[in-house]
Amino acid sequence: MSILVTGSSGRVGSAVVSRLLKEGETVRGFDLRASGRAHPDFSEVTGALSDAQAVETAMAGVTHVLHLGAFMSWAPADRARMFEANVEGTRVLLDAAAQAGATRFVFASSGEVYPENVPQFLPVTEEHPLHANSPYGLTKLLGEELVRFHQRAGKMETVILRFSHTQDAAELLDETSFFSGPRFFLQPRIRQQEGFGNHAAADILRAADPGVPAHVVARNENGRPFRMHITDTRDMVEGVLLAMLSENAAGQVFNLGATEPVDLAGLVHAMAASTGLPVVEADLPGAGVWYHTSNDKIRRVLRFEPQWTIERMLEEAVQARRARLAKTGT
Incomplete structure (x- = not known):
């Protein structure tokens, strides 16, 4: 096999590349930024997904495509760029893959195509209506339609x-993490x-600020704490490789993620027990x-079984935080 991994410098993409190289595969990365990875079985092309010439170069000799690259943003100013990367980029990549004779194309979509944040029923299965209500979710839904075509x-x-x-597990207690910082720490x-321009929410959070670093438990306007899935990158890598290799995966759609959702209130209090930081609770506008x-489907059909609870x-994360604090002397 010769495998093209888009988003090869990203969180999941770089982990997939490392795993494939460890297993002796020939891998080509494609991303806007170079990974700096040096390995005899690895090459890479830098460029935008919508750049047909760069994609054609990246696709040469490829048999399998793992399309993990995407642009995610909540900023209105980034919307055109997001559609260019996630929709037009996916179209260009699919056309090039078909033209080059690739045998399998794995597309990383998102639960935002349902959307998960306002489900019609629970648990959300692959049969749930596709009603994307975020620009990012819409780009992924349009990408899915291109794949189905x-x-x-x-x-x-x-x-x-x-x-x-x-x-990544080590991110969970890192205030500077793009996702975990704002999710679990008050000031971020x-x-x-x-x-985001959510000034009402910011004002509520600011009013609860104790003046020292603190964790935050976000609740909705009725006081219900948030609940969502958080999946370790290593489990996602396993699912991606099963999708690439399994005969049973062809033509299928799978939810890929942890088996159980996480009660964020319980998680934050467990975090605080290790960090010693106070916990602030805030009821924010909205559901x-x-x-x-x-x-269930990917577990039944592909025998996927997440390992990282x-x-x-x-x-x-606790060990990683201790190591960071010891390094900085704080």
Whole structure:
């Protein structure tokens, strides 16, 4: 096999590349930024997904495509760029893969195509209506339609994976993490909400600020804490490789993520027990995030079985935080 991995410098993409190289595969990366990886079986092309010439170069000799690259943003100013990367980029990549004779194309979609944050029923299965209500979710839904078009054309096998929220375990207790900082720490969440223009939420959070570093438990306007899936990157890698290799995956759509959702209130209090930081609770406008997405299909069909529970992830996060603090002397 010769495998093209888009988003090869990203969280999941770089982990997939490392795993494939460890298993002796020939891998080509494609990303906007170079990885700096040096390995005899690895090459890479830098460029935008919508750059047909760069994609054609990257596709030369490829048999399998793992399309993990995407642009995610909540900023209105980034919307055109997001559609260019996630929709037009996916079209360009699919056309090039079909033309090059690739045999399988795995597409990383998202639970936002349902959308998970306002589900019609729980748990959310692959049969849930596709009603994307975020620009990012819409780009992924349009990407899925492009993939399904190529599946119907019959030139290559395709697999759609609807990704759960993904984290490296070591990020969970890192205030500077793009996702975990605002999710679990008060000051990063205030900055995030201000950046989104959610000034009402920022004001509520600021009013609860004890004046020292603190964790935050976000609840909806009725006081219900948030609940969502958090999946370790290593489990996501396993799912991606099963989708690439399994005969049973061809033409299928799978939710890929942890089996059980995480009660964020319970998780934050467990975090505080290790960090010693106070916990602030804040009721924010809106319905909040509260969902359970089923991974039953991928477990049945591909024998996927997540190994990294949130408890195991937190244990690793505690060790990583201690190492960071020891290095900085704080």
